[in-house]
Amino acid sequence: MKIKEYRSQFIQELLSTYDEGEAESFFYLILEDKHQLKRIDLVLDPELVFLEDEMALWNSILEQLKLEIPIQYLLGRTSFYGLDFEVNENVLIPRPETEELVEWIIQSSRSEVGNKKLKVLDIGTGSGCIAISLAKNIPNAEVYAIDVSEKALATAKRNATLNQVNVTFIIQNILETEDLNQQFDIIISNPPYVRNLEKQEIKKNVLENEPHLALFVEDDDALIFYKKIAALAQKNLLDNGQLFFEINQYLGKDMFELLEKLKFKGIELRKDIYGNDRMMRGAI
Ligand code: GLN
Numbered sequence: 289m290k291i292k293e294y295r296s297q298f299i300q301e302l303l304s305t306y307d308e309g310e311a312e313s314f315f316y317l318i319l320e321d322k323h324q325l326k327r328i329d330l331v332l333d334p335e336l337v338f339l340e341d342e343m344a345l346w347n348s349i350l351e352q353l354k355l356e357i358p359i360q361y362l363l364g365r366t367s368f369y370g371l372d373f374e375v376n377e378n379v380l381i382p383r384p385e386t387e388e389l390v391e392w393i394i395q396s397s398r399s400e401v402g403n404k405k406l407k408v409l410d411i412g413t414g415s416g417c418i419a420i421s422l423a424k425n426i427p428n429a430e431v432y433a434i435d436v437s438e439k440a441l442a443t444a445k446r447n448a449t450l451n452q453v454n455v456t457f458i459i460q461n462i463l464e465t466e467d468l469n470q471q472f473d474i475i476i477s478n479p480p481y482v483r484n485l486e487k488q489e490i491k492k493n494v495l496e497n498e499p500h501l502a503l504f505v506e507d508d509d510a511l512i513f514y515k516k517i518a519a520l521a522q523k524n525l526l527d528n529g530q531l532f533f534e535i536n537q538y539l540g541k542d543m544f545e546l547l548e549k550l551k552f553k554g555i556e557l558r559k560d561i562y563g564n565d566r567m568m569r570g571a572i
Pocket of ligand 1: 383478479480481482494502503504
């Protein structure tokens with residue numbers, strides 16, 4: 289079948305689940321990933337065709353898209369902060385809000401610390417997107433990353449190799465950690481923060497496909513990870529060391545109070561591009 293004809297059919301079939309722009313962008317993402325062809329190639333050669341087995345592959349992807357399996361998992365990769373990352377069902381798909389957090393950390397590490405070596409720790413690294421982007425963009429950084437999931441860490445390690453950076457990965461349950469036994473200049477975490485009570489707001493594609501271990505916390509102890517990590521930061525941050533968090537948009541005030549109570553200095557709460565309270569910083 290001519291690719292052009294298949295494109296119309298493919299987009300048409302997705303219209304009950306996605307809007308047209310999104311369906312079209314899926315088509316071109318797959319075309320590039322599976323055939324190394326771009327939109328312009330179809331314009332230049334309108335006679336291009338899919339062979340029988342290629343159509344079978346496309347149809348199976350189409351069926352999975354109809355089930356709202358995220359395109360990033362279907363292709364096994366995504367991009368974050370301009371870098372390529374492998375993703376799979378063991379790790380969250382990196383979010384644009386998290387790119388904003390990374391940008392904040394990179395900017396503040398440039399303006400405030402100059403050229404001395406920076407020891408950086410990312411807690412709950414998942415795909416490794418935060419740790420790896422920082423290692424790539426802060427030349428003097430020595431980056432460590434912790435996760436409780438062996439499968440997530442294996443993915444993060446492959447992503448460090450893919451992006452040619454050095455990150456020391458550590459398998460560890462942070463909730464069972466009393467001391468990190470090292471001092472850091474910067475500690476970052478984007479831990480699980482979605483309360484069960486917010487489940488009805490979570491889209492089906494997220495709820496049914498992304499790892500719940502990385503997303504959810506109990507309603508009555510939503511800040512469990514933040515309390516633990518802030519306490520560890522008090523112990524394991526160097527003087528003037530900084531703690532950065534991605535946070536639940538509804539818990540900005542509670543988070544501010546938590547860091548205030550623990551005597552963090554220069555506490556700052558920032559909104560993301562969508563206007564939601566999304567990230568914080570505090571210094572020791
Ligand atoms: N921002 C993610 C979401 O809304 C949640 C990330 C997290 O729990 N750390 O799906």
